Amino acid sequence: MxxxxxxxxxxxxxxxxxxxxxxxxxxxxxxxxxxxxxxxxxxxxxxxxxxxxxxxxxxxxxxxxxxxxxxxxxxxxxxxxxxxxxxxxxxxxxxxxxxxxxxxxxxxxxxxxxxxxxxxxxxxxxxxxxxxxxxxxxxxxxxxxxxxxxxxxxxxxxxxxxxxxxxxxxxxxxxxxxxxxxxxxxxxxxxxxxxxxxxxxxxxxxxxxxxxxxxxxxxxxxxxxxxxxxxxxxxxxxxxxxxxxxxxxxxxxxxxxxxxxxxxxxxxxxxxxxxxxxxxxxxxxxSAMPVPPKIKDNKMLPDWYFESPVVITYPVRGHKDMGDMTPNELYPYTNALKIIGKYNKDFNSKIMALLMHWEGSAPWAPPYVWPPYGGEKNYLEFVKGLHEKGNLAGLYCSGIGYTLRSNTDTTYNMYKEYNEKHLEKVMKVAPDGTLATNGVCAGPNAQRLGYDMCPANSFVKEVVLDQISKIASSKTDYIQYFDQNLGGGCYPCYSTTHGHAYGPGLWQNEAMHNIFKGFQPVIEGAGYKLLVGCEAAASEANLSYLLYNDARATINLFTGTPVPAYAFVNHEYVNNFMGNQNGVSAAIDLKKSPMNFLQRLAYAFCAGDMLTVILRGNGDMIWDWGTLWETETPNQDQVKQLVRNLNVWRTGAGKDFLVEGRMLKPLPFEGVTNVPMITKPGGRNINFPSVFTSNWQYGSDRKAQFFVNYLPQEQEIIISTAGLKNVKVFKSASDTQGELAGDKELSLKITPLSTIMITYSK
Incomplete structure (x- = not known):
């Protein structure tokens, strides 16, 4: 009732x-x-x-x-x-x-x-x-x-x-x-x-x-x-x-x-x-969303991950994505060892040399990349030479596309294999049942002719496993195999014969995870801690498998202001590197934005990313990947000084926070001015402060905020310390004690191209 x-x-x-x-x-x-x-x-x-x-x-x-x-x-x-x-x-x-x-x-x-x-x-x-x-x-x-x-x-x-x-x-x-x-x-x-x-x-x-x-x-x-x-x-x-x-x-x-x-x-x-x-x-x-172990607990990470190498990336053939692919001054591979050694001193840091256009197939011509252009011998000497000086080797690849013919080196084509193995059966399919013609970097005006492969097919897993196994035998430290598979993801397929649903769906994640799991035994059995990564930070769906990736915050300059939200959510689990900065010179007017490289370095540091510079053939640093080598370069001395002064915090007094820390909302401060980047072609402002900052927590109660003056002149900022306890100022990354600050307000003078850290509790 x-x-x-x-x-x-x-x-x-x-x-x-x-x-x-x-x-x-x-x-x-x-x-x-x-x-x-x-x-x-x-x-x-x-x-x-x-x-x-x-x-x-x-x-x-x-x-x-x-x-x-x-x-x-x-x-x-x-x-x-x-x-x-x-x-x-x-x-x-x-x-x-x-x-x-x-x-x-x-x-x-x-x-x-x-x-x-x-x-x-x-x-x-x-x-x-x-x-x-x-x-x-x-x-x-x-x-x-x-x-x-x-x-x-x-x-x-x-x-x-x-x-x-x-x-x-x-x-x-x-x-x-x-x-x-x-x-x-x-x-x-x-x-x-x-x-x-x-x-x-x-x-x-x-x-x-x-x-x-x-x-x-x-x-x-x-x-x-x-x-x-x-x-x-x-x-x-x-x-x-x-x-x-x-x-x-x-x-x-x-x-x-x-x-x-x-x-x-x-x-x-x-x-x-x-x-x-x-x-x-x-x-x-x-939630039940899978995540990898936190950095401090992750046994898959190599020692160098905690030593924050500066990434130096460059091609060994040609100058940019398209055009003439004649070997440049940085080929053979060992030609770059002296330049790398010079940057060891300039940056006071380990270096990871991350190569482009090294593939023995053709530049950006997936899925086959090994052996290296010119053969294995000189490349192996190069890797050995890097390791002898405590440096590291990395390689860009191009993901799970399939190249029928290279447009950058037309002597390379795979029509014979494609036809003999009937590989049209593993390519992605458009909604109308025809082969999808929207492959990444594929087309008559792109790097190659070809298609994207559908990862639900076993052929794709087998090829990736084969290529990563071969690269691992060279003791290369980092393989960006999934460049162009942004975030480690893949693109839709509408096939009715691949065994997956018709159109985009959860099967895509499952197929990519199957590929990632396929090469895990290679990583575990390599005899050293090899990392595999992707272009752009790994999406949360793929984060457990891709622990070091090519951040692409600068792509946002086509749209708005980059902000380190990914690091805010994920930094305890993954450190990425700043990336090859592709697209900056297309999005930003370099002449009207003279501080933009220094700003990007400061931004990456505050996001907790490892730093990156891009070289042309004579060893000079250039604005981004894609800049014409004839373009006037950024101020080399300023870039070197800022990289050196930033990276030392990642290995010194700021290491716990910047490598393993949990990002917090920054404490407010005053004294900054606006230093905008100017867009192309619209001439609009993308606003940036003259001092970049980030705030971190390590453990249960240790907190630290960093303030980066990327300008070539001194700046002064004022921070309210009301409500904060045990405030200390660290003006050097080698300082292990810090200087105790006052109770209500803190005035900080930050020297040019440098960083200050304050620690505090609440």
Whole structure:
């Protein structure tokens, strides 16, 4: 009787709540953190208010709450798309702290969609989910959900707004027009879009975005511990809006019930991108998402990882990605040993020589790379010469593409193998069933003709294992085998014969992990601790396998301001290196941004990354990989001094923090000026402070903040020490004691091209 009574009362509550909604066209929920308002007829967002102020752009957010794209594999991937506002019936059920929206009666299709929004009175977050009852003959390609648009009140418009985007380790957007003026314009994350952009887990390594202004912040994230493939993007809309765009790839789910395997989490917060990253990190650390052991506990890491070598990268053939590939002054390999020795002294550091264009096949011509150009003998002498001086050898490769013919060395082609082994069967397939022609760095104007291989095929695993095994026999210390597989990920395949789902899905991660696991015995049996890495920081889906990677924060200069969000979330597990800086000279006006190389070094140091410089044939450091060697070089003495003065902290007094530490939000300070980089071609400012900083914790209570003056003149900053205890100033990396500071305010003079560390407790 009691159960019947409770059920009856619950029904009455639901009816009352439904009736209260029917008296208006909105559904509202409010707690002490936010007020949510939805359109009752469509479910679209109307407002998310914090402190009485709306954080979203209502005209934009009132578009369809979801859009679902289906494909018909039997009709060459024909697209069928439906959205929330096309449903002729939308039922709304409000019960306690759960809103349920049921959409049905889509024209000419048997389809139902249910959206749930779960709230809690004591939480600033709400959890959104979507399920599809699919009685169509089509498979689900992707789901755009939820539709969230914020107002373009960004800094460049005179407003206070900023958007955090998790691409390329983290990017802060203050001006959407920067992206619109160059070759990195927004493109929807769908076939054939590949490469740099909003693909996760790839060039996007994490699953959260944020918008914040003077009123407060809005957090939007996929709390997906399985790391399903997604598009995570932003782009301008009508009505002065910016869409925060999440797209789930459903793994080719077909007829029947499909439920999103995770919640989209939306909520409000105070602060900036650091605070949003802390929300995401807190979730990640309590989730079941796999992570490697922390650096201090990871037995797979070599000793040199803790000695912070400076990476020096250069080609041995040609000058840049394309063009003449005649061997340059740094070939044969041993020609570079004297130059490396000189930089040992200049930087007071170990060096990792990371070679490009060394492949015996052709430059950037995967998957075959071994033996080295010119044969093994001189390369092995080179590796031996490096090791004798305590230095290290590294090699760039090009991932799991397949080269039919090189465009940089047309004498190299693999048509015979391709035809004899019928390798078209292992190449990626487009939605229409033809071979996908959007391979990375492939095409008539790119480095090669060819395709991308689908990693679900055993041939791919066998080739990778073979090549890594051969390189390991040379005692090479680091293999960036998965260059061009950004973040260690792969790109979609729509084959119906490879044994995986039709279209993007979780199978992609599983296939890549199978490849990574395949060469683990080689690493374990190599007789030394070999590391394998990828281009861009490893996405969280692949982090357990790729422990040293080529960071690509500078790609964000095509879009906004790089910020070290990846390091904030992951630095206790992985140290990356600064990377070959490809693209800087295309994104930034070097003459109008004379401090940009020094800024990038300071940024990388503060992100906890190992430093990198790029050489031309005579041994001079150049701006980036891709700069013409004839271009006037950066000030060599200033670069050497800054690298030396930064790297010594990674091996001295700052080592615990910069190598193994957990990043914290920095303590505020005053005294900096703006030193912008100027974009090409738009001439817009990307703003940077004249002093870079980062704050770290090591162990339970040791904290340290670093302040980098990358300018060639002294700077003075002021830090409030109110609320801090045991504040000490370290002006030298060899100082083990520090100087005790005052109680309320600390004034620090930072000499040119140098760093100061303060330690403190709370």
């Amino acid at each position: 009691k159960k019947i009574t409770c059920s009856f009362l619950s029904l009455i509550i639901v009816v009352i709540l439904m009736a209260s909604c029917s008296s208006s066209n909105v559904i509202s929920y409010e707690n002490s953190f936010y007020k949510l308002t939805l359109n009752k007829k469509t479910g679209s967002l109307i407002t998310i208010e914090k402190k009485g102020k709306n954080l979203i752009n209502t005209p934009g957010s009132e578009g369809p709450l979801f859009t679902i794209r289906f494909r018909d594999a039997s009709q060459k991937g024909e697209i069928h798309e439906f959205n929330a506002q096309q449903a002729q019936d939308c039922k709304t059920i409000v019960k306690d702290e759960l809103i349920t929206l049921i959409y049905s009666q889509f024209k000419n299709v048997d389809l139902k969609v249910m959206v749930t929004v779960s709230m809690a009175k004591d939480s600033p977050f709400m959890h959104w989910n979507l399920s599809v009852d699919n009685n169509t003959p089509y498979t689900i390609d992707h789901i755009d959900f939820p539709n969230l648009v914020v107002t373009n009140d960004l800094i460049a418009t005179g407003g206070t707004g900023r958007i955090f985007w998790p691409a390329q380790e983290g990017c802060l957007i203050e001006d959407v027009k920067i992206r619109d003026e160059n070759g990195m314009k927004f493109r929807p994350i769908e076939y054939p879009q590949m490469g740099w952009g909003g693909l996760y887990p790839s060039s996007v390594q994490m699953q959260f975005m944020a918008y914040y202004n003077a009123t407060g912040g809005l957090y939007l994230a996929a709390h997906d511990e399985q790391c399903n493939p997604k598009g995570i993007e932003f782009h301008g809309t009508d009505n002065n809006g910016i869409k925060m765009d999440f797209r789930l790839f459903a793994g080719g789910a077909g007829k029947g019930m499909y439920k999103m395997p995770y919640d989209m989490v939306m909520g409000v917060f105070d602060g900036d991108w650091y605070d949003a990253a802390a929300i995401y990190r807190n979730w990640r650390e309590t």
